[in-house]
Amino acid sequence: MRDLIPILKTLKKQKIAPALLAFQIAVTxxxxxxxxxxxxxxxxxxxxxxxxxxxxxLIVVANLPSEQGDLTTQLEDDLTILKSIHGVVNxxxxxxxPLEGWGLYMDFKLDPNEEDVxxxxxxxxxENLIEAFDLTLLAGENFLPSDIQKVENDGIFKxxxxxxxxxxxxxxxxxxxxxxLGKSLxxxxxxxxxxxxxDKLQNAWNFWSALEYTVISAVQEANDTQRYVVxxxxxxxxxxxxxxxxxxxxxPYKQIDSIEALSEVKxxxxxxxxxxxxxxxxxxxxLTIIKIFxxxxxxxxxxxxxxxxxxxxxALGASKHQVxxxxxxxxxxxxxxxxxxxxxxxxILNNQFVELLSLSPVPIHFLLVGAIAIILLGQIAxxxxxxxxxxxxxxxxxxxx
Amino acid sequence: xxxxKNLSKAFLTDAIKTQALHPFDLSIEQGEFxxxxxxxxxxxxxxxxxxxxxxxxxxGLYELDGQDVAQFSDKKKSAYRNEKIGFVFQSFNLIPExxxxxxxxxxxxxxxxxxxxxxxxxxxALEQVGLAGxxxxxxxxxxxxxxxxxxxxxxxxxxxxxxxxxxPTGNLDxxxxxxxxxxxxxxxxxxTSIIMVTHDNEQAAQAQRIVQIKDGHLSDSPDIxxxxx
Numbered sequence: 001m002r003d004l005i006p007i008l009k010t011l012k013k014q015k016i017a018p019a020l021l022a023f024q025i026a027v028t029x030x031x032x033x034x035x036x037x038x039x040x041x042x043x044x045x046x047x048x049x050x051x052x053x054x055x056x057x058l059i060v061v062a063n064l065p066s067e068q069g070d071l072t073t074q075l076e077d078d079l080t081i082l083k084s085i086h087g088v089v090n091x092x093x094x095x096x097x098p099l100e101g102w103g104l105y106m107d108f109k110l111d112p113n114e115e116d117v118x119x120x121x122x123x124x125x126x127e128n129l130i131e132a133f134d135l136t137l138l139a140g141e142n143f144l145p146s147d148i149q150k151v152e153n154d155g156i157f158k159x160x161x162x163x164x165x166x167x168x169x170x171x172x173x174x175x176x177x178x179x180x181l182g183k184s185l186x187x188x189x190x191x192x193x194x195x196x197x198x199d200k201l202q203n204a205w206n207f208w209s210a211l212e213y214t215v216i217s218a219v220q221e222a223n224d225t226q227r228y229v230v231x232x233x234x235x236x237x238x239x240x241x242x243x244x245x246x247x248x249x250x251x252p253y254k255q256i257d258s259i260e261a262l263s264e265v266k267x268x269x270x271x272x273x274x275x276x277x278x279x280x281x282x283x284x285x286x287l288t289i290i291k292i293f294x295x296x297x298x299x300x301x302x303x304x305x306x307x308x309x310x311x312x313x314x315a316l317g318a319s320k321h322q323v324x325x326x327x328x329x330x331x332x333x334x335x336x337x338x339x340x341x342x343x344x345x346x347x348i349l350n351n352q353f354v355e356l357l358s359l360s361p362v363p364i365h366f367l368l369v370g371a372i373a374i375i376l377l378g379q380i381a382x383x384x385x386x387x388x389x390x391x392x393x394x395x396x397x398x399x400x401x
Numbered sequence: 402x403x404x405x406k407n408l409s410k411a412f413l414t415d416a417i418k419t420q421a422l423h424p425f426d427l428s429i430e431q432g433e434f435x436x437x438x439x440x441x442x443x444x445x446x447x448x449x450x451x452x453x454x455x456x457x458x459x460x461g462l463y464e465l466d467g468q469d470v471a472q473f474s475d476k477k478k479s480a481y482r483n484e485k486i487g488f489v490f491q492s493f494n495l496i497p498e499x500x501x502x503x504x505x506x507x508x509x510x511x512x513x514x515x516x517x518x519x520x521x522x523x524x525x526a527l528e529q530v531g532l533a534g535x536x537x538x539x540x541x542x543x544x545x546x547x548x549x550x551x552x553x554x555x556x557x558x559x560x561x562x563x564x565x566x567x568x569p570t571g572n573l574d575x576x577x578x579x580x581x582x583x584x585x586x587x588x589x590x591x592x593t594s595i596i597m598v599t600h601d602n603e604q605a606a607q608a609q610r611i612v613q614i615k616d617g618h619l620s621d622s623p624d625i626x627x628x629x630x
Contacts, residue, residue, distance in 0.1 A: 002510045006503060013498040013539075312494040315455055316508035316555070317483025319476045394482075395455040397490055398446050398567045 003326045007333055018334050021298055025338025025374060028291045030345040032284055033370040034353065037362045039280050046270045046277075050098045050262070051165070051200025051212075053134030056089075056237065057262040058230040059097060060244060064222055065253035071222035072150045078248060079128075082228060085243045087236030092132035093220055094227050095124040095155065096204055098262070099269035103204030104156060106187040108215075110172065118171045120164075120213030121203025122187075124155040125229075126220045130163075130198065132229040138166055140181045140196035147195075147218040155219035157188050163196035167212035185215070192217065206269050225257065237261065288377065295381035299331065303389045307396065314394035327386040328379060335378035339371040346370075402562055402594055403429040403452065408461030410447055421447045424461060425619040427612065429596065431562065434589040436605035437598045438629070439614035445598045446567070448614060452596060453565045454482045466562050483511050487556025487593075489585075491568040493548040495540040495555075501527065502536040505555045512559065526554035530584060546577030553584055563594040570604065582607055602629050 011018045062078065064071045075093055082091035096103035104122040109115070127143040129135070140163070147161045162185065169177035172185075177197065184191035192215070203214045232240045241259050248256060267274070303310065310323060318326070346367060353359045410422040422444045429435055439445045450456035451463065454470060463470050466485050473481060488494075495504050502523055509519045527533040530550035540548055549569060556564050566585065570578035582604055589595045599605050606629050612621040 006499065006507065006510070009500075009503060010496075010498040308494065309496055312490075312496070313507070314479070315453070315482070315488055315494075317479050317511040319479035321476065322479070322511065393455070395450045397488070397494055398450055398453075398455065 003322075003329050004333075007326070007330050011330070011333065017298075017302070018337075021295070022334050022338035022341065024291070024294055025335055025378065026342035026345055028287060029339050029342030029370060029374050030349055032287060032374070033342070033346045033362060033367060034349055035280050035284050035287075036370070037350075037366055038353075038359065039277050039284070040366075041359065042273050042277050045206070046273055048202070048211075049200060050202045050266065051133075051135060051198065052098065052262060053231065054261075054263045054266070056232045056234060057133060058232055058237065058240060058259065059262055059265060060228040060230060060248070060259050061257040062226055062228070062248060063253075063255045063257070064224055064226050065255075066224070067253050068251060071152050071224075072220075075220070075222040075226060077250075078226070078228065081247050081250070082230055082244070085240055085247055087233045087240045087243075089231040089233055090128050090131040091228055091230045092125050092128035093222070094129065094229050095122070095221050095223070097227060097265055098202045098204070099206050099266050100204050101206075101269060105203070105210070106156065106215075108168075108172070109186040110183065112186045112189055112191075118168060118210070118213055120168050120210045120215060121205075121208075122156060122215050122217065123201075123203070124217045124219040124221045126218070129216060129229065132231045133201065134231055135201060136199040137163075138197050138199050139178050140194070142196060143218045148220050149218065150220045150222070152222050155217065155221040157190065158217075158219045159190040160192055161195045161218045162192040163198055163216045164194055165201050165212055165214045166197050166199055168214065169194075169197050171213060187215075229262075292377060292381045295331070295378055296385060299327070299382040299385040300388075303327070303385050307392055310389050310392045311394050311396040314392065315397045320390040323390045323392075324386050327382060327389055331378050331382040331386075332375060335375045339374050342374070343367050343371060402431040402433075402466060403427070403596075404462070404464040405452075406462040408451070408458050408463055410444075410451060410456075411459045420617055422451075422458075422614075422619065423617050427619065427621065429563075429594060429610075431594055432589070432592050433610060434586070434595045434608045435597070435610045435612055436608035437596060437612045437614060438600070438602065438605045441600075443614045444617045444619075445614050448619065449565055449567055449596070449598050453486055453488060454478050480511070483508055483559065485562050487559060487561040487564040489549070489552050489556050489564060489566040489569045491571040493540070493545075493552045493572075495548055495551055497540050500537050500539050501532060501543075501551050501554075504540065504551060505558050508555060508559055522558045522560075523554075526558035527551075529557065529588075530554040544577070545573050546580055549573060549577070549581050550584065553581070553588070557588055557593065561593065563596060564588065566595060566597040568599055569597065570599070570601070578604070605629055 064074045068074055079091055082088060106122055107116040107119045110117050126148045127145055130137055130142050143161060149158055149160055166177055169180045173179040180194050184193050200212060201214045202211050244259050245256055350362045354361055405427040407424045409424040412419045412421055437445055437448060451458045505523045505526055506519055509522060527536055530553055532550055570581050585595055605611050611626050611629050612619060613625045
């Protein structure tokens with residue numbers, strides 16, 4: 001640390017050049033920290049589990065043509081076919097899909113004459129859905145086949161047994177979420193007895209605050225466009241996808257709209273977020289490269305400007321190692337000043353983002369890790385020019401160059 | 402104090418060997434004031450660089466203050482240079498961003514002196530060159546002669562056994578040059594050896610001994626002393 005005070009005195013005298021470098025570091029830090037934080041927040045959102053076995057869950061969307069008669073019978077036939085395919089664990093009908101961007105939602109009451117206690121998304125299905133999604137039942141029990149009501153359209157208006165997510169149970173009973181078992185939730189003025197609680201199941205809209213407040217009703221709906229959830233044995237996805245059209249297309253009116261993994265539905269749902277993250281990542285990488293070259297260029301200029309001075313230091317007793325240490329420390333000091341200004345600027349910028357874009361504030365540990373990373377980046381950037389500086393011969397002091 | 406035996410220096414550029422200094426012997430005792438003269442390109446600077454451990458010699462023996470310096474590592478050589486040699490350069494080589502006090506402090510910081518000892522040495526050196534009152538000034542606020550005095554103060558603050566002066570008055574007018582010569586003689590009188598490279602025969606003659614380098618050949622025969630005197 002013997003160089004610390006002389007470096008500070010030198011920087012104080014030079015003022016402009018180190019101030020510009022510190023300013024550049026501050027701006028880079030401010031932008032990088034906020035951008036990386038936005039990327040990480042968005043990545044966290046995308047990474048939230050749906051609550052479903054993503055690897056082996058397949059979604060089939062097919063029609064139930066009225067020309068072929070009763071929709072419920074057709075639906076049952078389809079299910080029988082799907083379950084008979086080699087590699088299929090179970091299959092269930094469903095009224096909508098997690099993260100599909102389209103679906104049903106409703107307000108819930110504990111008493112039909114009181115205020116709403118929560119709101120959330122709705123899926124109507126049967127006793128096979130838990131296995132078809134590979135959901136985790138935390139408390140209570142699954143539907144029995146006798147619980148299932150089979151309807152064509154408008155199943156939401158039926159009074160039925162329901163299974164809800166733990167998040168919704170906690171919303172209604174924050175102290176003990178299991179208390180909701182056996183109680184009735186009212187929607188569309190009808191009571192619905194809660195018989196089971198599953199760990200997690202996201203509903204239709206990824207941006208929704210009630211994304212994890214989901215109700216599964218024991219009402220199996222048959223619709224013109226019918227969605228099926230199919231749980232496939234590990235490693236059987238490709239063969240099942242291949243077999244479905246062969247088996248399901250039993251008559252000329254039958255059409256399959258899509259056969260895709262649930263992960264594909266999720267990818268589509270977060271398409272814009274993924275693209276934004278990619279763009280931000282490219283911006284961050286470019287900014288980092290520009291910063292490294294900026295510091296490298298400035299360090300090279302600084303060193304070439306001070307060649308004679310470095311030679312003088314060498315002649316007067318500085319070893320190569322001491323020259324390296326001097327310039328590395330000088331850069332670390334400037335970077336630290338820049339980062340300190342940057343932290344303030346980042347907080348101010350982030351506050352604007354918090355207000356304008358409803359982002360959460362950047363946590364302190366994020367700023368500190370960013371600060372250390374920027375200082376290290378500076379050290380890496382000056383390492384090469386500084387190693388060149390150490391090679392300056394002390395003999396240049398007498399050669400008049 | 403300084404002993405060179407059969408010492409030579411050759412440069413190898415593009416497979417062409419240039420003999421900058423032909424083998425020579427030279428001994429300088431503690432307290433001597435030696436001038437080194439010779440025309441441009443004769444090898445004076447190469448000699449000075451080797452003597453000052455700024456450049457390595459190719460062959461022969463070089464002992465400074467009783468130590469053979471040939472096998473020194475960069476670290477040891479730098480520390481030895483700092484401790485044993487004081488440099489006075491033609492263009493002063495002060496650091497413009499540091500004031501006089503800090504300029505003199507710079508080489509002392511590479512030694513194991515504590516703050517008080519460094520302070521005492523800096524003030525004493527500044528007093529010796531007559532600039533104690535200007536310690537907070539920056540080099541650009543001084544005349545050339547004053548800057549060279551600061552450089553001399555920097556050289557003597559570490560109490561080296563020898564001062565190597567490279568054309569110390571080369572950038573000064575005659576009046577300033579006279580002052581610098583007088584200062585160097587005072588320092589020498591106090592016991593520090595001085596080796597001064599110069600073009601100026603009149604200044605060279607003020608030394609106790611004159612060494613001449615011509616076309617890479619070094620000679621310190623008494624004839625040269627008489628000729629210059």
